[in-house]
Amino acid sequence: GALRRVLRPGGRLIIMQPNARVVGGAFWDFFDHTLPLSEKGMAEALGIAGYEVIEARAKFLPYTTKSRLPRWPILVRLYLAFPPAHWLFGGQMLVIARKPGGGAS
Template structure:
């Protein structure tokens, strides 16, 4: 579910992301190879929730790939092997119970209209994950972005790592990792830094406490 209708999403994505799409893809290649891929097995089934232009799901190494979004343009950017689900994420997902090993989402929960929609989305993630399956969620942390958080037209739901941790715990997940400061805030209207900087940043945990403005929560279905 989004507070914006599909045509609004199409216009927002085109305005905000089209000019940096290739750079974003290269950034995600580093993020996967140097960090996220270790949480995802080569034979596992993965859903990218709020997939955008598919920078994550197109490059992740796994057995089967799904992507969910309401942007009608999204399928045109996805690899042919990715199954696209165009639906409201707060309604019942078009997937069987226990059919996923990983639900990944980046910079998506803040676009939901309210906490009730987020709660229903978490319920569906838990239903569709197999026992031991992981929810991996990152997003802007309102704790460190009190003003800049609202500079994006489609930001509606303000979250911190602790509020999301409590939300997933009340939905039956066990939290394995909770970082209040992970990545810097955004690539929108930012310089395209050399990717070696990102590789170095991921290895330097002290830098996270200075530049990190996004949370990372990794939770598991018992």
């Protein structure tokens, strides 16, 4: 498809989306959430499509930014730099895959 055409050999695909296994029924709270996947299902689909999965994290970013917590850049940087926070607050998965044909990096 389109990704295969535009992504160069060895190019990386980064996917962040709600993890249906982690957020449970809250996954369905938004009208565009139509295909419930976990990081495992996403990794399997990418592998079947011929991509090499480099990393698959169940929890990365919070499920939503709609909260009373401030979204100051310094807090975002601290959150990203402190992986235990991902396990506490994460509701979105992170999957990184590489298109075959390029050198390893």
